[in-house]
Amino acid sequence: MDIVLLEDVKALGKKGQIVKVNDGYARNFILPKKLGMEANTKNLNDLKLQKANEAKIAADQLEAAKELGKKIEEASITLTIRAGEGGRAFGSVSGKEIAQAITSQLGLDIDKKKLVLPEPLKTFGTHEVPVKLHKEVTAKLNVKVIES
Incomplete structure:
Protein backbone atom coordinates (compact mmCIF):
# COMPACT_ATOMS: atom_id res chain seq x y z
CA MET A 1 0.00 0.00 0.00
CA GLU A 63 11.75 38.39 0.46
CA ALA A 64 10.72 40.02 3.76
CA ALA A 65 14.04 38.99 5.32
CA LYS A 66 15.96 40.53 2.39
CA GLU A 67 14.08 43.83 2.74
CA LEU A 68 14.69 43.90 6.50
CA GLY A 69 18.35 43.09 5.84
CA LYS A 70 18.66 46.14 3.55
CA LYS A 71 17.17 48.37 6.26
CA ILE A 72 19.57 46.97 8.85
CA GLU A 73 22.62 47.35 6.59
CA GLU A 74 21.81 51.02 5.94
CA ALA A 75 21.25 51.88 9.61
CA SER A 76 23.52 52.06 12.62
CA ILE A 77 22.88 52.24 16.34
CA THR A 78 24.78 53.94 19.15
CA LEU A 79 25.23 52.54 22.64
CA THR A 80 26.99 54.10 25.61
CA ILE A 81 28.90 52.34 28.36
CA ARG A 82 30.93 53.72 31.24
CA ALA A 83 34.67 54.13 30.93
CA GLY A 84 37.02 52.83 33.56
CA GLU A 85 40.64 53.74 34.26
CA GLY A 86 42.76 54.68 31.28
CA GLY A 87 39.79 55.03 28.92
CA ARG A 88 39.02 51.32 28.96
CA ALA A 89 35.45 50.09 28.83
CA PHE A 90 33.88 49.31 32.19
CA GLY A 91 31.48 46.48 31.43
CA SER A 92 30.30 45.31 28.04
CA VAL A 93 27.45 45.46 25.55
CA SER A 94 25.46 42.24 25.24
CA GLY A 95 23.09 40.98 22.56
CA LYS A 96 20.10 41.88 24.72
CA GLU A 97 21.19 45.52 24.95
CA ILE A 98 21.80 45.65 21.19
CA ALA A 99 18.33 44.20 20.50
CA GLN A 100 16.74 46.79 22.81
CA ALA A 101 18.67 49.58 21.07
CA ILE A 102 17.50 48.36 17.65
CA THR A 103 13.91 48.52 18.88
CA SER A 104 14.25 51.97 20.43
CA GLN A 105 16.49 53.66 17.83
CA LEU A 106 15.37 52.01 14.57
CA GLY A 107 11.85 50.90 15.43
CA LEU A 108 12.57 47.33 14.24
CA ASP A 109 11.71 44.30 16.33
CA ILE A 110 14.72 41.97 16.19
CA ASP A 111 15.06 39.01 18.56
CA LYS A 112 18.36 38.89 20.46
CA LYS A 113 18.80 35.27 19.35
CA LYS A 114 19.19 36.46 15.75
CA LEU A 115 22.29 38.46 16.65
CA VAL A 116 25.45 36.45 15.97
CA LEU A 117 27.57 37.77 18.81
CA PRO A 118 30.17 35.24 20.01
CA GLU A 119 31.05 37.42 22.99
CA PRO A 120 29.88 40.80 24.33
CA LEU A 121 31.43 43.98 22.91
CA LYS A 122 34.05 45.23 25.39
CA THR A 123 35.77 47.98 23.43
CA PHE A 124 34.81 51.45 22.25
CA GLY A 125 34.43 52.14 18.56
CA THR A 126 32.37 50.81 15.68
CA HIS A 127 31.64 47.10 15.45
CA GLU A 128 29.90 45.08 12.76
CA VAL A 129 27.41 42.66 14.29
CA PRO A 130 25.96 39.98 11.97
CA VAL A 131 22.18 39.54 12.23
CA LYS A 132 20.89 36.20 10.93
CA LEU A 133 17.39 36.99 9.64
CA HIS A 134 16.83 33.84 7.57
CA LYS A 135 18.88 30.77 6.78
CA GLU A 136 19.92 32.50 3.53
CA VAL A 137 20.00 36.14 4.70
CA THR A 138 22.55 37.62 7.10
CA ALA A 139 22.81 41.40 7.47
CA LYS A 140 25.61 43.37 9.11
CA LEU A 141 24.57 45.99 11.66
CA ASN A 142 26.95 48.80 12.59
CA VAL A 143 27.04 49.26 16.35
CA LYS A 144 28.87 52.31 17.66
CA VAL A 145 29.97 52.00 21.30
CA ILE A 146 30.88 55.30 22.97
CA GLU A 147 31.78 56.50 26.46
CA SER A 148 29.05 57.86 28.69
Whole structure:
Protein backbone atom coordinates (compact mmCIF):
# COMPACT_ATOMS: atom_id res chain seq x y z
CA MET A 1 0.00 0.00 0.00
CA ASP A 2 1.29 3.49 -0.86
CA ILE A 3 1.15 6.01 1.98
CA VAL A 4 1.76 9.78 2.04
CA LEU A 5 3.49 10.60 5.31
CA LEU A 6 1.98 13.48 7.32
CA GLU A 7 4.84 13.46 9.85
CA ASP A 8 8.40 12.18 9.99
CA VAL A 9 8.39 8.47 10.84
CA LYS A 10 11.65 6.98 12.07
CA ALA A 11 13.13 4.40 9.68
CA LEU A 12 10.36 5.03 7.14
CA GLY A 13 10.58 8.56 5.74
CA LYS A 14 10.09 12.28 6.04
CA LYS A 15 6.91 14.37 6.00
CA GLY A 16 5.35 14.61 2.53
CA GLN A 17 7.18 11.57 1.21
CA ILE A 18 5.32 8.73 -0.53
CA VAL A 19 6.37 5.32 0.80
CA LYS A 20 5.27 1.74 0.14
CA VAL A 21 4.38 -0.23 3.31
CA ASN A 22 2.61 -3.45 4.12
CA ASP A 23 -1.19 -3.25 4.33
CA GLY A 24 -1.27 -4.38 7.97
CA TYR A 25 1.36 -1.84 9.04
CA ALA A 26 -0.60 0.92 7.34
CA ARG A 27 -4.00 -0.14 8.74
CA ASN A 28 -2.83 -0.88 12.29
CA PHE A 29 -0.13 1.73 12.89
CA ILE A 30 0.21 4.57 10.39
CA LEU A 31 -3.44 5.38 9.64
CA PRO A 32 -4.82 5.17 13.24
CA LYS A 33 -2.00 7.36 14.60
CA LYS A 34 -2.53 9.91 11.79
CA LEU A 35 1.09 9.56 10.68
CA GLY A 36 0.06 9.17 7.07
CA MET A 37 -2.80 8.86 4.63
CA GLU A 38 -3.47 6.64 1.66
CA ALA A 39 -1.83 7.85 -1.55
CA ASN A 40 -4.89 8.20 -3.78
CA THR A 41 -5.40 10.92 -6.41
CA LYS A 42 -7.31 13.28 -4.09
CA ASN A 43 -4.69 13.08 -1.33
CA LEU A 44 -1.85 13.50 -3.84
CA ASN A 45 -3.51 16.63 -5.28
CA ASP A 46 -4.01 18.01 -1.76
CA LEU A 47 -0.34 17.32 -1.01
CA LYS A 48 0.74 19.09 -4.21
CA LEU A 49 -1.36 22.17 -3.32
CA GLN A 50 -0.01 22.18 0.23
CA LYS A 51 3.59 22.02 -1.01
CA ALA A 52 2.94 24.87 -3.46
CA ASN A 53 1.45 26.96 -0.64
CA GLU A 54 4.42 26.23 1.64
CA ALA A 55 6.84 27.20 -1.15
CA LYS A 56 4.98 30.51 -1.66
CA ILE A 57 5.08 31.27 2.08
CA ALA A 58 8.81 30.44 2.22
CA ALA A 59 9.47 32.76 -0.75
CA ASP A 60 7.51 35.57 0.94
CA GLN A 61 9.49 35.10 4.17
CA LEU A 62 12.77 35.18 2.24
CA GLU A 63 11.75 38.39 0.46
CA ALA A 64 10.72 40.02 3.76
CA ALA A 65 14.04 38.99 5.32
CA LYS A 66 15.96 40.53 2.39
CA GLU A 67 14.08 43.83 2.74
CA LEU A 68 14.69 43.90 6.50
CA GLY A 69 18.35 43.09 5.84
CA LYS A 70 18.66 46.14 3.55
CA LYS A 71 17.17 48.37 6.26
CA ILE A 72 19.57 46.97 8.85
CA GLU A 73 22.62 47.35 6.59
CA GLU A 74 21.81 51.02 5.94
CA ALA A 75 21.25 51.88 9.61
CA SER A 76 23.52 52.06 12.62
CA ILE A 77 22.88 52.24 16.34
CA THR A 78 24.78 53.94 19.15
CA LEU A 79 25.23 52.54 22.64
CA THR A 80 26.99 54.10 25.61
CA ILE A 81 28.90 52.34 28.36
CA ARG A 82 30.93 53.72 31.24
CA ALA A 83 34.67 54.13 30.93
CA GLY A 84 37.02 52.83 33.56
CA GLU A 85 40.64 53.74 34.26
CA GLY A 86 42.76 54.68 31.28
CA GLY A 87 39.79 55.03 28.92
CA ARG A 88 39.02 51.32 28.96
CA ALA A 89 35.45 50.09 28.83
CA PHE A 90 33.88 49.31 32.19
CA GLY A 91 31.48 46.48 31.43
CA SER A 92 30.30 45.31 28.04
CA VAL A 93 27.45 45.46 25.55
CA SER A 94 25.46 42.24 25.24
CA GLY A 95 23.09 40.98 22.56
CA LYS A 96 20.10 41.88 24.72
CA GLU A 97 21.19 45.52 24.95
CA ILE A 98 21.80 45.65 21.19
CA ALA A 99 18.33 44.20 20.50
CA GLN A 100 16.74 46.79 22.81
CA ALA A 101 18.67 49.58 21.07
CA ILE A 102 17.50 48.36 17.65
CA THR A 103 13.91 48.52 18.88
CA SER A 104 14.25 51.97 20.43
CA GLN A 105 16.49 53.66 17.83
CA LEU A 106 15.37 52.01 14.57
CA GLY A 107 11.85 50.90 15.43
CA LEU A 108 12.57 47.33 14.24
CA ASP A 109 11.71 44.30 16.33
CA ILE A 110 14.72 41.97 16.19
CA ASP A 111 15.06 39.01 18.56
CA LYS A 112 18.36 38.89 20.46
CA LYS A 113 18.80 35.27 19.35
CA LYS A 114 19.19 36.46 15.75
CA LEU A 115 22.29 38.46 16.65
CA VAL A 116 25.45 36.45 15.97
CA LEU A 117 27.57 37.77 18.81
CA PRO A 118 30.17 35.24 20.01
CA GLU A 119 31.05 37.42 22.99
CA PRO A 120 29.88 40.80 24.33
CA LEU A 121 31.43 43.98 22.91
CA LYS A 122 34.05 45.23 25.39
CA THR A 123 35.77 47.98 23.43
CA PHE A 124 34.81 51.45 22.25
CA GLY A 125 34.43 52.14 18.56
CA THR A 126 32.37 50.81 15.68
CA HIS A 127 31.64 47.10 15.45
CA GLU A 128 29.90 45.08 12.76
CA VAL A 129 27.41 42.66 14.29
CA PRO A 130 25.96 39.98 11.97
CA VAL A 131 22.18 39.54 12.23
CA LYS A 132 20.89 36.20 10.93
CA LEU A 133 17.39 36.99 9.64
CA HIS A 134 16.83 33.84 7.57
CA LYS A 135 18.88 30.77 6.78
CA GLU A 136 19.92 32.50 3.53
CA VAL A 137 20.00 36.14 4.70
CA THR A 138 22.55 37.62 7.10
CA ALA A 139 22.81 41.40 7.47
CA LYS A 140 25.61 43.37 9.11
CA LEU A 141 24.57 45.99 11.66
CA ASN A 142 26.95 48.80 12.59
CA VAL A 143 27.04 49.26 16.35
CA LYS A 144 28.87 52.31 17.66
CA VAL A 145 29.97 52.00 21.30
CA ILE A 146 30.88 55.30 22.97
CA GLU A 147 31.78 56.50 26.46
CA SER A 148 29.05 57.86 28.69
